Amino acid sequence: ILNVEQSPQSLHVQEGDSTNFTCSFPSSNFYALHWYRWETAKSPEALFVMTLNGDEKKKGRISATLNTKEGYSYLYIKGSQPEDSATYLCAFFGVDQFYFGTGTSLTVIP
Amino acid sequence: ETGVTQSPTHLIKTRGQQVTLRCSSQSGHNTVSWYQQALGQGPQFIFQYYREEENGRGNFPPRFSGLQFPNYSSELNVNALELDDSALYLCASSSTGGITDTQYFGPGTRLTVL
Numbered sequence: 001i002l003n004v005e006q007s008p009q010s011l012h013v014q015e016g017d018s019t020n021f022t023c024s025f026p027s028s029n030f031y032a033l034h035w036y037r038w039e040t041a042k043s044p045e046a047l048f049v050m051t052l053n054g055d056e057k058k059k060g061r062i063s064a065t066l067n068t069k070e071g072y073s074y075l076y077i078k079g080s081q082p083e084d085s086a087t088y089l090c091a092f093f094g095v096d097q098f099y100f101g102t103g104t105s106l107t108v109i110p
Numbered sequence: 111e112t113g114v115t116q117s118p119t120h121l122i123k124t125r126g127q128q129v130t131l132r133c134s135s136q137s138g139h140n141t142v143s144w145y146q147q148a149l150g151q152g153p154q155f156i157f158q159y160y161r162e163e164e165n166g167r168g169n170f171p172p173r174f175s176g177l178q179f180p181n182y183s184s185e186l187n188v189n190a191l192e193l194d195d196s197a198l199y200l201c202a203s204s205s206t207g208g209i210t211d212t213q214y215f216g217p218g219t220r221l222t223v224l
Contacts, residue, residue, distance in 0.1 A: 032209045044215040093209045100152030
């Protein structure tokens with residue numbers, strides 16, 4: 001079983017603040033990394049699929065970077081809004097299956 | 111285009127019983143994966159089905175089994191339920207099951223085993 005860690009576990013920010021969190025994964029046998037956004041009582045929603053070292057992806061105010069050599073990905077949210085409140089999950093594909101982190105729970109305070 | 115749906119939403123069973131959870135994939139998707147999310151954990155891969163055949167399995171015992179039907183809907187069956195099987199069960203469909211394919215998740219079935 002591979003270890004995928006996300007930090008911090010939870011985060012409270014004020015509306016308008018920018019924030020970022022980390023997904024750490026094994027640097028060997030990297031194939032792909034997926035980011036998901038999961039609002040309470042809804043389905044996880046795909047944000048990004050990242051495959052290449054140095055990848056940067058952007059979707060509106062949310063962006064992500066990938067460093068496969070050191071085994072981490074950052075997710076950034078610029079100018080957080082209350083609707084960004086959700087759990088953000090990363091999933092690392094290593095060899096044979098997806099391994100998920102436990103998520104970062106973001107609360108944006110109006 | 112309809113999304114991924116799961117039924118039932120919640121389910122309560124007793125230890126030793128059997129349960130069947132259902133998933134309806136997004137239209138046009140021939141791959142479905144099932145995940146178990148225990149409290150405080152990230153989702154764990156149970157297995158994947160591609161065109162009605164099992165196409166990969168995680169570290170789950172044989173009492174976890176599945177089926178995928180010609181219309182690409184699927185079932186997760188769990189026999190001889192144990193207390194530790196209490197969890198949220200998620201299914202996710204994708205167009206080909208490739209590792210860069212976007213997975214579309216259902217809202218999950220919450221199973222409680224007493």
